[in-house]
Amino acid sequence: MTRHHQPQRTCIGCRQVFGKDEVVRIVAGPAGAVIDYREKLPGRAAYVCPRLDCIQKALSRENLSRALHGRTAAPDTDTFVGQLAASITEKIRSLLTMAVKAGSLAAGASAVDDALQKGRVEMLIFAGDVSEGTRGKLCSGSPLPSRQATLFTRDEMGQMVGRELVGVVGILEKGFADAVGNEVERLKGLLNKHL
Numbered sequence: 001m002t003r004h005h006q007p008q009r010t011c012i013g014c015r016q017v018f019g020k021d022e023v024v025r026i027v028a029g030p031a032g033a034v035i036d037y038r039e040k041l042p043g044r045a046a047y048v049c050p051r052l053d054c055i056q057k058a059l060s061r062e063n064l065s066r067a068l069h070g071r072t073a074a075p076d077t078d079t080f081v082g083q084l085a086a087s088i089t090e091k092i093r094s095l096l097t098m099a100v101k102a103g104s105l106a107a108g109a110s111a112v113d114d115a116l117q118k119g120r121v122e123m124l125i126f127a128g129d130v131s132e133g134t135r136g137k138l139c140s141g142s143p144l145p146s147r148q149a150t151l152f153t154r155d156e157m158g159q160m161v162g163r164e165l166v167g168v169v170g171i172l173e174k175g176f177a178d179a180v181g182n183e184v185e186r187l188k189g190l191l192n193k194h195l
């Protein structure tokens, strides 16, 4: 992915240079290195690709401490990956909440089915505990968008849209779908699994 007019940052794992938006910022906090996913914290920073292999290299070779000028201890890989996955998940949650407010989210099987029939769905997100009936009904109807993911629970998705249990949502606006799709790709690369 090439973007212009974006500051360049070097991943301390693979040592390759990326646009600022493609890497994750890490800063030295009082209790050790912390992920600054929203890029709001002050201080000297290091950057790493949100990929398991880069994170392992960055932390195992103590590259992080060196990049932060020895001010901080490197967290262990599992802790770091867990925190980063939580940050990415939180970002997706906040994007979906914004999409609800913008009227760009269809929530629940019938609303999603309706939007699918109109060809309006840019991305589908199924809850991890969606019923087979809901999934099967949608998958046997209108053509589905190529972007799909399985994330959250019905309860969590319900909370985002202000309803009780929601098994599926459809993102209706390309900008939101691009942003959510980007975060989902990060999560896949980080956890090394299909979502």
Ligand SMILES: [Zn+2]
Binding pocket: 011, 012, 013, 014, 015, 016, 048, 049, 054
């Ligand atoms: Zn890297």
